[in-house]
Amino acid sequence: xxxxxxxxxxxxxxxxxxxxxxxxxxxxxxxxxxxxxxxxxxxxxxxxxxxxxxxxxxxxxxxxxxxxxxxxxxxxxxxxxxxxxxxxxxxxxxxxxxxxxxxxxxxxxxxxxxxxxxxxxxxxxxxxxxxxxxxxxxxxxxxxxxxxxxxxxxxxxxxxxxxxxxxxxxxxxxxxxxxxxxxxxxxxxxxxxxxxxxxxxxxxxxxxxxxxxxxxxxxxxxxxxxxxxxxxxxxxxxxxxxxxxxxxxxxxxxxxxxxxxxxxxxxxxxxxxxxxxxxxxxxxxxxxxxxxxxxxxxxxxxxxxxxxxxxxxxxxxxxxxxxxxxxxxxxxxxxxxxxxxxxxxxxxxxxxxxxxxxxxxxxxxxxxxxxxxxxxxxxxxxxxxxxxxxxxxxxxxxxxxxxxxxxxxxxxxxxxxxxxxxxxxxxxxxxxxxxxxxxxxxxxxxxxxxxxxxxxxxxxxxxxxxxxxxxxxxxxxxxxxxxxxxxxxxxxxxxxxxxxxxxxxxxxxxxxxxxxxxxxxxxxxxxxxxxxxxxxxxxxxxxxxxxxxxxxxxxxxxxxxxxxxxxxxxxxxxxxxxxxxxxxxxxxxxxxxxxxxxxxxxxxxx
Numbered sequence: 001x002x003x004x005x006x007x008x009x010x011x012x013x014x015x016x017x018x019x020x021x022x023x024x025x026x027x028x029x030x031x032x033x034x035x036x037x038x039x040x041x042x043x044x045x046x047x048x049x050x051x052x053x054x055x056x057x058x059x060x061x062x063x064x065x066x067x068x069x070x071x072x073x074x075x076x077x078x079x080x081x082x083x084x085x086x087x088x089x090x091x092x093x094x095x096x097x098x099x100x101x102x103x104x105x106x107x108x109x110x111x112x113x114x115x116x117x118x119x120x121x122x123x124x125x126x127x128x129x130x131x132x133x134x135x136x137x138x139x140x141x142x143x144x145x146x147x148x149x150x151x152x153x154x155x156x157x158x159x160x161x162x163x164x165x166x167x168x169x170x171x172x173x174x175x176x177x178x179x180x181x182x183x184x185x186x187x188x189x190x191x192x193x194x195x196x197x198x199x200x201x202x203x204x205x206x207x208x209x210x211x212x213x214x215x216x217x218x219x220x221x222x223x224x225x226x227x228x229x230x231x232x233x234x235x236x237x238x239x240x241x242x243x244x245x246x247x248x249x250x251x252x253x254x255x256x257x258x259x260x261x262x263x264x265x266x267x268x269x270x271x272x273x274x275x276x277x278x279x280x281x282x283x284x285x286x287x288x289x290x291x292x293x294x295x296x297x298x299x300x301x302x303x304x305x306x307x308x309x310x311x312x313x314x315x316x317x318x319x320x321x322x323x324x325x326x327x328x329x330x331x332x333x334x335x336x337x338x339x340x341x342x343x344x345x346x347x348x349x350x351x352x353x354x355x356x357x358x359x360x361x362x363x364x365x366x367x368x369x370x371x372x373x374x375x376x377x378x379x380x381x382x383x384x385x386x387x388x389x390x391x392x393x394x395x396x397x398x399x400x401x402x403x404x405x406x407x408x409x410x411x412x413x414x415x416x417x418x419x420x421x422x423x424x425x426x427x428x429x430x431x432x433x434x435x436x437x438x439x440x441x442x443x444x445x446x447x448x449x450x451x452x453x454x455x456x457x458x459x460x461x462x463x464x465x466x467x468x469x470x471x472x473x474x475x476x477x478x479x480x481x482x483x484x485x486x487x488x489x490x491x492x493x494x495x496x497x498x499x500x501x502x503x504x505x506x507x508x509x510x511x512x513x514x515x516x517x518x519x520x521x522x523x524x525x526x527x528x529x530x531x532x533x534x535x536x537x538x539x540x541x542x543x544x545x546x547x548x549x550x551x552x553x554x555x556x557x558x559x560x561x562x563x564x565x566x567x568x569x570x571x572x573x574x575x576x577x578x579x580x581x582x583x584x585x586x587x588x589x590x591x592x593x594x595x596x597x598x599x600x601x602x603x604x605x606x
């Protein structure tokens with residue numbers, strides 16, 4: 001229950017509504033306790049005395065009290081529903097805010113489907129408890145206590161007879177509660193796995209279709225869905241086994257009251273009216289006990305859900321602003337856009353024993369275009385992830401403009417860095433909104449200017465609604481090359497000091513890449529550009545090429561310098577770029593021959 005206690009801070013802002021719920025609950029409780037008394041008087045003073053006027057009077061009073069009770073229950077339901085939805089809304093906002101600031105390392109361990117399951121399905125479990133379950137439990141417990149007091153005042157001996165069988169219900173209830181906790185945990189965990197499979201297969205539907213794996217995807221989902229069914233059946237069987245025992249014991253208690261009460265009426269020790277009221281009260285005593293199984297189930301469901309939700313809330317924010325963090329503009333900038341790696345060692349949190357980078361030293365001067373090369377696992381992506389501080393180094397320092405990136409405010413640091421990742425992600429929004437995602441206040445003129453630089457304007461004008469065209473989830477309405485150009489425009493619009501391109505033109509054709517590079521030349525001028533490239537043209541025109549090996553800088557220099565060395569760069573060049581160079585030479589030769597043929601034809605024509 002400790003996780004449910006943690007919901008209290010989210011309920012405090014709604015104290016007035018909670019007080020209103022309490023008042024309406026008390027009103028419903030009082031009027032509910034009045035009904036049996038009024039019914040008993042109607043029987044004794046009206047029906048038994050054969051007094052029609054008295055019978056009608058008590059019946060009218062009974063109807064009025066019943067109507068008032070219904071009003072109290074209605075208002076109670078309205079206000080408790082408002083409190084529940086408000087609490088859950090605030091909790092969901094709080095957790096979503098936390099998700100936005102959690103580091104990348106968290107998402108490498110937590111599948112997207114699990115997060116979605118917690119934010120939706122588990123949140124519903126908490127909402128049911130907060131909005132209805134908790135208030136119903138308090139109401140029924142209060143009803144039990146006050147009803148017991150009234151019963152004792154009417155006939156304490158008969159009350160003891162009614163309570164005796166109910167004491168036996170403690171054992172099935174205790175056993176039920178112990179077994180229900182792990183059952184609900186299993187249900188929630190399996191729902192998370194089912195949601196993960198659904199999310200992955202829907203997101204990767206192109207891959208599924210491309211490989212003809214629809215039957216496999218269907219079978220995978222069906223398997224997890226069957227497991228989800230099984231976990232729910234196991235939980236349902238626990239409830240099915242517990243509830244009949246509770247019903248039998250409560251029913252047996254009711255029969256004992258009727259039997260003993262009937263004897264007392266025959267002996268003249270009890271009036272029919274009091275007996276009628278007593279049996280009604282006994283039912284009010286039994287009903288909360290019969291609901292005990294439901295209360296336990298809904299509270300354990302909520303506790304299991306809250307536990308999974310607060311696992312998100314308790315996740316550490318490993319990358320955060322340090323005390324006294326500097327805004328980028330206030331730092332003592334030596335040369336804008338300078339990046340330095342000083343004896344950097346780095347390993348990923350899920351594999352701390354494996355150093356991806358170690359002893360890395362590198363300086364990138366402002367305005368330089370630096371290409372990072374290296375084999376698989378050499379640390380290229382890790383290096384560029386350290387600049388915007390997506391991860392923190394284990395040792396050493398990463399400096400931007402002479403200041404350790406850990407001393408900057410994160411928002412200010414990242415606002416000066418434009419990133420175009422290899423795997424472009426676009427939102428289900430308009431083309432215009434995707435371009436200005438990093439700068440929401442950008443004018444339409446700025447958006448179009450950035451789009452022209454990245455060669456987006458050309459195809460944007462051909463879309464049905466131009467820049468206001470919805471491009472679909474993940475940019476599904478665009479080609480791979482178009483998506484990458486939109487990502488380029490998004491980075492250009494930010495006007496960053498440092499531009500990081502992670503194979504940013506890998507999905508565009510050679511002609512489009514040439515147009516983009518020509519347009520980007522003016523944009524990249526005066527900025528620090530860090531590029532992971534697969535295209536020969538990008539490598540050859542770089543100011544500096546850095547070759548990584550075993551997490552260190554193996555070589556650095558220009559294309560001519562490194563190729564002449566005959567070391568790591570030459571091996572990578574011959575492996576990755578020799579075919580591109582050969583194709584380029586063939587294309588250049590074909591172009592020269594075409595020009596010569598056209599010149600000869602023109603001369604003959606003259």
